[in-house]
Amino acid sequence: MTVRTRFAPSPTGYLHVGGARTALFSYLFARRHGGQFVLRIEDTDLERSTAESVNAIMEGMTWLGLDYDEGPFFQTERFERYQTIIDELLDKGLAYRCDCPKERLERLRDKQMAAKVKPRYDGHCRGRQIDPEQPHVVRFKNPVDGAVIVEDLIRGRVPFANAELDDLIIRRSDGSPTYNLTVVVDDAEMEISHVIRGDDHLTNTPRQINILKALGHEPPKYAHVPMILGPDGKRLSKRHGAVSVVAYRDAGYLPEALLNYLIRLGWSHGDQEVFSLDEMISLFDIADVNTAASAFNVDKLDWLNQHYIQHADPLRIARLLSPHMGEIGIDPSEGPDLVAVVEAQAARAKTLTELARISAFCYQDFDDYEETAAKKHLRPVARPALERLRAELDMLALEDWEPETLHRVIERVSEALELNMGKVAQPLRVAIVGRAASPGIDITLQLVGKAATLRRIDRALAFIDARAANG
Structure with missing residues (x-):
């Protein structure tokens, strides 16, 4: 079997460090097994998806050096294919139209919540004939009996009772396909063998497996990566500081330092802390990823970044440092050779921005004494x-x-x-x-x-x- 992994971000914001770690794991798994790494942009959320976000994702991937073999594929360019699949499911009786008004769904949810029952659609429209010309959604007819067993490569065997899974919407009332349908079609038709993604998608997996089986496809193997937490134990977010990959670049971090740090969030190889990309590829095994969430530690990232600054080619660091010098109003051509400055100062700075700041005295007089x-x-x-x-x-x-x-x-x-x-x-x-x-x-x-x-x-x-x- 040819290994094919994919990274499939939604372009509704920047490439965050959690997404970057997922991309890294998918990239390493494909590279280790001689497979292909696919980039797919899941832009079906037409209201929130933006070209700026697409550019930010591409920029982050390029900076990290996570080269993809195929793509980027855009789901908005495949809408016609998704509609064909949905119509096939309708024709085979594996999906149905639903015109339940919002008010009914809200009453149903309130009733289930009051009874302390997990909220789910009750299948009201399963046997009804709905006029296709009237406003409606299309729901997948999920099996009502049995269970879906997810053989997760990280978590092991995870069972889901079909009775707990509702008939999810696969086409909205405006005619647009939903995530759980598009991802299934794409994973099948792009021949994705291994889906490595965040564990927030774990509850989607049994639904997607059922759709895949309804379409006659063998599901890929799944690996759900635990989330990244902030120092306070809550999910990493903007309130914890920079979480955008590009923001770390702008703050003076090296891509190899961030990659090295991300691979150590939930994975280890003995006591080794520093890994080259080639070592990551040869040593990384998705089965060795921890099941527990990992805490983001900026001090550890700073330590790695300082290590890489100190041991990198001074000429390369000088090239990367130059724009940071410009940010503080210094033209590095008007003063000592920037490479010489790097050779003298590299061991003293955790980031390129700090290196620029502590090296400013080489080019301009300072305002005040410490x-x-x-x-x-x-x-x-x-x-x-x-x-x-x-x-x-x-x-x-x-x-x-x-x-x-x-x-x-x-x-x-x-x-x-x-x-x-x-x-x-x-x-x-x-x-x-x-x-x-x-x-x-x-x-x-x-x-x-x-x-x-x-x-x-x-x-x-x-x-x-x-x-x-x-x-």
């Missing part, structure tokens, strides 16, 4: 060292503005003033960067450049003088 750092290091006692450093640095030729030479200057000043390196380097660092943390001081000076270094030392000396004057 209060604690200035209070500790920019004191009158630091003035002699800064004055001496300025004088010696000013004498360096531009071609000598290299880490080794700069380091020797700082060492020379330390020895001349009989101070340890920290008493010289830290006031200099705060003067140049505005805070007490930066790469090695010699690398920092090289990145900032001679003119900016001298200018910032002058500013620090003025700051010390003003502080002394104010007591």
Whole structure:
């Protein structure tokens, strides 16, 4: 059997992390088994589906690198086929028209709720002859006896009594097909062998299996992935922060970090934490996915992202960092080589946005000193060292503005003033960067450049003088 999986989002919003994990699992399963991965856009909700959402889904898939083999297929382009299938079900007596008014359905529901019975349609129109020219819906005639057994690849055997399943609507009164009909037709005709999706669809599965059998098709194998929870134990949503895949990209995360994080939400391979995409493909098994929901932990994602930033090709990180520099008003071509900045700073940032922020000092003067750092290091006692450093640095030729030479200057000043390196380097660092943390001081000076270094030392000396004057 050829393995064929699909990712079938509804274009009613962005590609969220739960959908991205489902797409990843489907992608990995197909790749591991030499199969095909299909992208299908389920856009039958005409009121809520938008072109912008389609673009957001495609953009997210492209950014994550989840390449599909077929598609994207759009259900709105297959309406004629769905209508043919519905008419066939009607002709075979496997579906029927229903003209129950909304008021009757509401009374039925209220009565069932009062009796503490699961709300379901009572089959009132099963044996009635409904004028096809009058407003009506079409319902699937679900079996009333027996049970549907879902052999779930994650959850195991899950039984559903047919008596608990109502005759669901497969065509609305406006003539449009519904989700449970279209997904069945598409899965059958696209020869999908494995359906991997969120467990919120588990209750749809027995209904879809019954429709598939009515159409004479063998159901695919199903795997229902548990949901992702926020830190508060509730389903992950906007209130927990960014949940859109594109929002994580814009916040400075790398696609490989997000993929690595998502695969570890409910799946593991021993104690291994970091996985390349090739390792994911070779190791992932849908049967090993946990049945319990997973909690989204931003700290873990940050740790992975920092790992990938630190170990990636600096040239690639520089390319990805460039627009984030632009977002804070910096043109990276007007200053030190951005690759050199990445090499110096990569281990210090969890995201590209943070990397841009902590690297801004390389390209522009900062507005204010970090209060604690200035209070500790920019004191009158630091003035002699800064004055001496300025004088010696000013004498360096531009071609000598290299880490080794700069380091020797700082060492020379330390020895001349009989101070340890920290008493010289830290006031200099705060003067140049505005805070007490930066790469090695010699690398920092090289990145900032001679003119900016001298200018910032002058500013620090003025700051010390003003502080002394104010007591």
